[in-house]
Amino acid sequence: MPATRRGxxxxxxxxxxxxxxxxxxxxxxxxxxxxxxxxxxxxxxVLATRGMVVTEEKSATGIGVEILRQGGNAVDAAVAVSLAxxxxxxxxxxxxxxxxxxxHLAAPEKTIAIDxxxxxxxxxxxxxxxxxxxxAVAEKSRDTGLSVGVPGTVAGLALAxxxxxSGKFGLSDLAAPAIALARAxxxxxxxxxxxxxxxxxxxxxxxxxxxxxxxxxxxAPARGTRLVQDDLAAVLERIGSEGERGFYxxxxxxxxxxxxxxxxxxxxxDDMKSYAAIERVPVRGTYRGHEIVSMPPPxxxxxxxxxxxxxxxxxxxxxxxxxxxxxxxxxxxMKLVYADxxxxxxxxxxxxxxxxxxxxxxxxxxLRKRISPTSVLPPAESRRLDPTPYExxxxxxxxxxDGAGNAxxxxxxxxxxxxxxxxxxxxxxxxxxxxxxxxxxxxxPNAHGLTGGAANAPGPRHRPLSSMTPTMIFRDHALVLVTGxxxxxxxxxxxxxxxxxxxxxxxxxxxxxxxxxxxxQGRPEVLEVERGLSTDTIALLRALGHEVRVRxxxxxxQSITRMPGLLLGAxxxxxxxxxxxxx
Ligand code: GLY
Numbered sequence: 001m002p003a004t005r006r007g008x009x010x011x012x013x014x015x016x017x018x019x020x021x022x023x024x025x026x027x028x029x030x031x032x033x034x035x036x037x038x039x040x041x042x043x044x045x046v047l048a049t050r051g052m053v054v055t056e057e058k059s060a061t062g063i064g065v066e067i068l069r070q071g072g073n074a075v076d077a078a079v080a081v082s083l084a085x086x087x088x089x090x091x092x093x094x095x096x097x098x099x100x101x102x103x104h105l106a107a108p109e110k111t112i113a114i115d116x117x118x119x120x121x122x123x124x125x126x127x128x129x130x131x132x133x134x135x136a137v138a139e140k141s142r143d144t145g146l147s148v149g150v151p152g153t154v155a156g157l158a159l160a161x162x163x164x165x166s167g168k169f170g171l172s173d174l175a176a177p178a179i180a181l182a183r184a185x186x187x188x189x190x191x192x193x194x195x196x197x198x199x200x201x202x203x204x205x206x207x208x209x210x211x212x213x214x215x216x217x218x219x220a221p222a223r224g225t226r227l228v229q230d231d232l233a234a235v236l237e238r239i240g241s242e243g244e245r246g247f248y249x250x251x252x253x254x255x256x257x258x259x260x261x262x263x264x265x266x267x268x269x270d271d272m273k274s275y276a277a278i279e280r281v282p283v284r285g286t287y288r289g290h291e292i293v294s295m296p297p298p299x300x301x302x303x304x305x306x307x308x309x310x311x312x313x314x315x316x317x318x319x320x321x322x323x324x325x326x327x328x329x330x331x332x333x334m335k336l337v338y339a340d341x342x343x344x345x346x347x348x349x350x351x352x353x354x355x356x357x358x359x360x361x362x363x364x365x366x367l368r369k370r371i372s373p374t375s376v377l378p379p380a381e382s383r384r385l386d387p388t389p390y391e392x393x394x395x396x397x398x399x400x401x402d403g404a405g406n407a408x409x410x411x412x413x414x415x416x417x418x419x420x421x422x423x424x425x426x427x428x429x430x431x432x433x434x435x436x437x438x439x440x441x442x443x444x445p446n447a448h449g450l451t452g453g454a455a456n457a458p459g460p461r462h463r464p465l466s467s468m469t470p471t472m473i474f475r476d477h478a479l480v481l482v483t484g485x486x487x488x489x490x491x492x493x494x495x496x497x498x499x500x501x502x503x504x505x506x507x508x509x510x511x512x513x514x515x516x517x518x519x520x521q522g523r524p525e526v527l528e529v530e531r532g533l534s535t536d537t538i539a540l541l542r543a544l545g546h547e548v549r550v551r552x553x554x555x556x557x558q559s560i561t562r563m564p565g566l567l568l569g570a571x572x573x574x575x576x577x578x579x580x581x582x583x
Pocket of ligand 1: 395413414415416434437465466467468488489
């Protein structure tokens with residue numbers, strides 16, 4: 001990069017970072033011109049009139065808002081936020097993973113899905129995760145180089161920016177705040193301080209990771225210490241100046257491939273060079289007069305949120321409060337949907353996924369007939385399957401709406417918290433273990449307890465099935481809700497419940513975000529409920545025949561609702577450091 005350009009980028013980075021750090025995190029005077037229809041509600045969303053960003057990490061939110069303030073559109077802000085999260089939320093924000101970005105353009109009215117899911121290396125075979133007896137070996141798909149998919153994030157962000165960015169910012173401009181943070185160091189606080197100790201053992205397996213993220217004795221750095229990521233800053237600089245080629249070819253690609261192969265994987269330089277993000281047509285459905293637009297396969301999220309809502313549409317709307325009768329119907333519908341997920345969903349470029357059939361009202365009516373209001377569905381033959389063996393759910397979601405009504409709903413992941421835990425030496429890039437999302441063997445649950453079969457088998461350049469569900473809701477063509485969440489298998493049910501709480505129960509988005517969640521995925525035959533649901537309700541659900549397990553919180557929904565002249569944002573309180581902010 002020429003010296004003058006480098007100086008300008010450094011100045012812009014500093015300006016964005018300073019504005020972001022000074023301006024956000026503290027309450028601001030509200031410049032609202034319109035009446036606020038929220039009186040009497042128990043929890044209030046954050047309000048703004050011109051633009052809103054909601055992420056899991058407060059400095060990333062600040063950077064996104066500053067890009068909007070400087071005239072960037074929602075896509076510009078999304079690219080800056082994604083790159084910032086790769087530095088500030090290393091458990092899930094990433095360069096070494098993948099994701100899905102739903103983009104809505106206000107004019108001309110259009111919604112696009114960008115698929116930057118990781119792909120299996122070309123040398124991947126259907127038996128890659130099996131032992132000599134044909135049994136799935138979990139360690140292979142979770143803890144070794146075989147688990148690492150070719151990362152998609154950089155290609156996805158580059159595609160989104162060149163096609164749908166405002167044109168006012170280049171990749172180097174949008175990478176600049178992330179580079180400044182990586183070089184100056186970030187404080188180990190909030191979710192970083194919460195998540196690092198839990199990941200210390202996994203990170204400690206790899207010296208290249210331990211030297212960045214751990215103390216010399218292998219413990220996690222104390223709250224308040226500074227985490228500097230110089231190698232990551234250098235890679236971000238290269239991406240800024242060379243674009244995606246700076247990642248998929250040359251020294252960065254060489255280091256990634258070397259790290260994966262040294263860890264037992266099969267990735268090649270050709271796999272990296274051949275990676276392409278794909279623009280797809282979103283899936284669409286309706287729910288009580290609203291249009292649902294969401295991520296198509298290789299996500300199962302959009303298809304199954306629509307299927308679930310279609311089943312529920314034939315029942316009366318869920319009432320305020322959480323009546324056991326309503327939760328029972330919801331849980332039964334969830335079981336049916338996850339059974340379809342296991343049977344039909346996979347990479348749409350490899351198998352025919354019956355998207356229209358699964359999303360049709362007629363099919364939902366047939367499924368609805370199987371649900372009884374007074375008893376549970378007969379147990380599947382899988383009753384004796386163990387519950388989810390590994391409960392990581394560390395993906396991240398952010399939502400953005402700009403002043404022109406353009407929006408981004410983006411979910412991105414390394415799969416496990418900090419992915420496979422391996423940093424490719426000399427890059428600062430944490431690598432994913434996304435290939436565990438394949439069905440390693442038919443019927444064997446993955447780390448999220450999800451099963452599958454031939455439709456989601458590992459294979460050369462296949463994309464593993466995902467549950468990530470970036471979603472938007474429209475009413476009479478007007479965007480009214482942008483939402484999504486991490487949560488592994490629980491993503492689909494979390495997003496569906498946000499939608500039900502807003503549409504059926506009339507909650508504002510902060511109430512819907514905070515509300516207790518339930519989850520049933522058929523296998524295991526367990527209805528999970530978050531602590532906070534009334535014990536009376538739980539007793540009624542047990543009386544109906546549910547095996548209820550009360551457990552800690554899950555998900556981290558970051559959402560925005562939109563009404564004329566007003567944006568209402570809610571960051572999920574389940575994680576420290578999340579922030580909704582606007583201008
Ligand atoms: N790795 C979690 C998902 O994509 O659903």
